Amino acid sequence: MSVRGAVAAGTTAEAAAGTAAVAAPPPGPLLMGVRHHGPGSARAVLAALEAHRPAVLLVEGPPEADAVVDLAAHEEMRPPVALLAHAADDPGRAVFWPLAGFSPEWVAIRWALEHGVPVRFFDLPAAHTLAPGAAGGAREEGREGEEEAGEPSLDPLRVLAETAGHDDPERWWEDAVEHRGTPVRTAGGRPADPYAPFAALADAMTALREAYEGTSGTAPGIPPGTASDGAGRRRDAVREAHMRLRLREARREFGDDRVAVVCGAWHVPALTARTTATADRRLLRGLPKVRVEITWVPWTNERLARRSGYGAGITSPGWYGHLFAAPDRPVERWMAEAARLLREEGRTASSAFSVSPAHVIEAVRLAGALAALRGRPLPGLGETVDAVRAVMCDGSDLPLALVHDRLVVGDALGTVPPDAPAVPLQRDLARLQRSLRLRPEARERELGLDLREANAAARSRLLHRLRLLGVDWGEPVRTRTGGTGTFRETWRLHWRPELSVRIAEAGVWGTTVAAASCARAEALARDAASLAETTELAERCLLAGLGEALPAVMRALADRAALDADVGHLAQALPALVRSVRYGDVRGTDAAALREVAEGIAERVCVGLPPACAGLGAAGAAEMRGHVEAAHRAVVLLGREELLTRWRSVLRTLAGRDRPPAVPGLLRGRCARLLLDDGRLPEDEAARLMGLALSPGAPPEDAAGWIEGFVADGGMLLVHDERLLALVDGWLAGIPEEAFTGVLPLLRRTFAAYGPGVRRTVGELVRRGARAPGGPVAAWEAVPGFGEEPDPERADAVLPTLRLLLGGAGPAADETARRGRG
Structure with a gap:
């Protein structure tokens, strides 16, 4: 029969199913070919099982799952869920068999367990599927007929839809199956035929396989010329040989007419093929094998969808779930x-x-x-x-x-009973999730934590420890306020099914989250390739509350800090150390050893920074600028006055070194700005340094670099300080024409970083006129909002508001407000 004829016959059979009297059960086993995750197929399977009442049920899936199939009837098992099999010695080699509440396999399993019918999985064992070099390898189960990546794949659903004259296979399947109810009675009141849909689909698949494989079908699987037919056909042939062997066993044990099978419709013709057990065993001979472990894990609707990369998925699991729950x-x-x-x-x-x-x-x-x-x-x-x-x-x-x-x-996330097989690490994580009331959810959400609260601090430690283990359930995000406080954290939580595999992999480090993350941190410390990597690890250990791992991390940190003489590396490592000291304080962790190392590195940066900044090119100066800024923030946060005084002395040295070996203008300007912001550089001195940097004898490129370093990230400085604005304006106006083109890109890069309001205000001030450096203030035109002296009457008008903000009243508050005003 041709494919087109089979489709036409199937359509006729579908229509007749609602009007004809119920037919007798087909001879031999009841073969129910289905579409995975199809609610119409699930309803048809349920009707056929109710009519046939088999003694045993065979389901497409790994035979190792026979040991855990009874958990499907547990009251705490809620789909979507998946069978997860992984190699015992290599948990990263894993494969899933997802099941939704509307999956025909799940519906059949639940029916069998409720009626006391044994359930057996009869696909190729996961021990072969997960073995290195096995046909198909470790991957998620694909839809019927899907072949390995790189091979031409066949989508039976698409072929049947196109044969029927439809260009959308999803829509055709919806019309032909999902919207076809399963009537209990015909129009004349007689029972409907529950077997007709499967017979029609089997005929269509038989014709399709004959056309696809180029053989009359006495041995579906591998047609002549096996070597050139791809890994996909080879894998199907091996799988179907094992299915036939398991089917023969069930038929001998329970009888031909007492066996029911639920499998992908693509495999039905292979189960009726005229082959011998000897030939099937020959196909299975010599397959590689590994020891595997299997369990149930929660799944999500998102992972059922094709867009998530799951081959046997559907584009609309939420819609199909609705069709099944609300026929x-x-x-x-x-x-x-x-x-x-x-x-x-x-x-x-x-x-x-x-x-x-x-x-x-x-x-x-x-x-x-x-x-x-x-x-x-x-x-x-x-x-x-x-x-x-x-x-x-x-x-x-x-x-x-x-x-x-x-x-x-849909955003459904399944649940699995706590007594399902799991590695000890998974059990400990589940215990912590319950005690901390931190339930996994499929929908992405933000979680704010106040670390001064015991439960929030414990949640933070758990999430940080999991990140050390490579289980990225949560990702730290910046707060909306952008604050620098250390007692608040914001996390973006999103539980994904593949995290179950990551947990199984992390089980090699320990049986509890605390022990495993500690062992993992010690291993990372031994393998760290740089000082910055080691300091980051120390910070992560403090965040995770891993005090037991700190000694090993500190030894590695001290060794690398003593051997690393690169000032850039030292400055790059310093911020993470200082953050660790601060986090240690807020979390109650003893960070004295980290403070000692941090202060030692800061001292070495103070000594090595001036010679390291001399003679740098443009790229080197830009990189060093980032190191200087990071080191400055770190030294200020350390709060040690003696060290801070020495650091400021280094900044003054760098800001004034404009003679050979000169420090690049970018760094000189940045150091001057850092001192000005800290109140350690008088405004007159800042104006003097700017005047020297912008003098006619200074190279325009160096002067532009000085401007970039000085005014970067602070355009309001030019808005509020008329002298600095006048210096910049006068220098810019005096640049020779031949040098202006080379300076312009640097200036555009600097001023492009300012907000539109700042750029507009600076332009307006320049348009109104600026005085020459050293000229009288009267040369400025009157600008609204600016004056030579404060206006006491206008300032006093805001005292009531300031008093409310300061939370006080009376003369003391007024005096505080006046000091702030002045």
Whole structure:
């Protein structure tokens, strides 16, 4: 039979299923070919099992899962979940078998367990799939007919849809299967035939495989010319040989008519092929094998979707879950849920997006009209989404994206009972999650922590320890306020199924999160390649509260600090050390040893910085500027007055060294600015240094670098200090024409960093006129908001407001306010 003929016959059989009397069960085993994660297939499987009542159920999946299949009936097991198998000696080699609540396999397993029917998985064992060099290798299970990357793959669903004249396989499957209910009775009151859908699909797949493999089908799997047919066919052949062997065992044990099979429809023709057990065993002979461990893990709707990279996924798991849970009036229920979601997200705050019951009614009518225009039996996902966009979202895709993420895909995260097999590290993590009330969620969310609270500090330590282990459940983010306080943290949490594999991998470091992260930190300290890497590790240990790992980290840090003479490396390592000292204080950790190392490195930076800054080129000066700024912040945060005094002396030396061996203008200007901001450089001295840097004898490129270093990140300085602005303006106006072109890019880069308001104000001040350096103040035109002397009456007008801000009243508060005003 041709593929087109099989599709036509299947359509006829589908239509007849609602009118014909129930047929007798097919002879031999009941082979139910399905589409993975298809709610229509799940309903058909459930109806067939109720009619057939088998004695054993075979399901596509690894036989190792027979040991944990009973957990599917546990009251705390909530799909989506997945079977996870990994190599015992290499947990990174892992494979998942995901199951949703609407997956035919899950529905069949739950039916069998509820009725006391044994469940056996009969696919190729994971011990072979995960072995190095095995056909197929370790990967997530793919949809029917998918071949390995790099090989031409066959999508049976697409081929059948195209044969039936449809260009969208998802829409064709929706029309042919998902919207086809499973009536308990026919129109005449007689029982419907629950087996017809599977017979029709088996005929279509048989014709498709014959066309694809180029053989009449006595031995589906590997056609003649095996060597050139790709790893995908080889893998299918091996898998199907094992399926046939397990099927023969079940038939001998329970009888031909008492066995039910649920597998991908692509494999059904192979299960009826005329092969011998000897030939099948020959295919399996010599396969590589490893020891594996298997368990259940939570899964998410996002990972069920194709966009997440899972080959056997579907584009709309949330929609399919809705179709399975609400077979009656699914469109009406869907529209009501979309309206509820939009209202909860505050769309009613804008009249443009207000959603009322009338919108729901109109959306349902529009979806039905669209389905009729497009020749579909019922409104599908495309019609419902189009109706929501037009009626509830006023044609905007912005609110529609919310509907897509939360309803079409969904944010469901499954749960697994605590007694499921797991590595000790996973059990300890689950215990900590319960005690800290930190539940994993599939939806990304932010978590703010006040480290002065015991529970928040414990949560922070857990998240930092997991990051050390490579389990990135949480990612630190900058706070919205941009504050520099050390007692607050903000985390972005997002639990992903693959983290279960990372936890299994991290189990080699220990049986608890604390012990494993400590051992991992000590290993990282031994392997650290640079001083900066070691100091960062010390900071991470303090953040994670790993006091036991600090001695090993400190030894490595001291060794590398003693041997590293590069000032840039020392300055780069200093900030992390100083942050560690501060974090140690707020978290109650003894950071005295870190402070000693940090102060020693700061002393070495003070000694080595002046010679390291001399004679640098443009690129070297830009890099050194970052080191100087980082070291300055670190020394200020250390708070040791003697060290701070010495550091400021180094900055003064660098700011004034304009003779050979000269310090680049970028660094001289930056050092002068740092001193000015700290109040250690008088304004007159700053003006003098600027005048020297911008004198006619100074090279224009060096002068421009000085300006860049001095005014970078601080355009308001030019707004409020007329002398500095006049110096810059006078220097710029006096640049020779031949040198102006070379200076302009540097100046554009500097002033481009200022905000639009600052640039506008500076331009307005220059337009109104600036006095020459050393000229009288009267040369300036009167500028609103600027004056030579403060205006006491205007200043006193703000005293009541300042008094409220300072939280006091009376003369003392007024005096404090006046001092701040002055």
